[in-house]
Amino acid sequence: MNHNEWQVEQFEEHRKHLQAVAYRMLGSLGEADDAVQESWIRFNRSNTEAVENIGGWLTTIVSRVCLDMLRSRKSRREDLSIVHTPEPVTSREEGSDPEHEGLLATR
Numbered sequence: 001m002n003h004n005e006w007q008v009e010q011f012e013e014h015r016k017h018l019q020a021v022a023y024r025m026l027g028s029l030g031e032a033d034d035a036v037q038e039s040w041i042r043f044n045r046s047n048t049e050a051v052e053n054i055g056g057w058l059t060t061i062v063s064r065v066c067l068d069m070l071r072s073r074k075s076r077r078e079d080l081s082i083v084h085t086p087e088p089v090t091s092r093e094e095g096s097d098p099e100h101e102g103l104l105a106t107r
Contacts, residue, residue: 004044
């Protein structure tokens with residue numbers, strides 16, 4: 001397996017987690033997908049040979065991308081005063097998610 005195939009395999013293994021982190025931070029599935037895509041670009045361009053925990057490293061990258069996106073929102077002075085309800089999550093991984101169940105219970 002060459003290095004590029006290894007990177008693709010590692011990223012795909014962590015994709016659902018990265019999407020969940022980005023969605024929780026941004027509140028939008030579209031923006032979460034954009035953040036994950038930007039994380040892939042950064043991961044693909046990086047030298048990760050010394051990284052011991054790829055999942056943690058990827059989570060850090062997607063979190064930083066999301067923070068950049070949130071700062072960009074603020075600098076553009078978007079009107080965020082409207083009551084924001086997060087978009088519904090249409091698919092879930094197996095297992096219970098207390099945050100998701102709490103959102104459903106409030107509707």
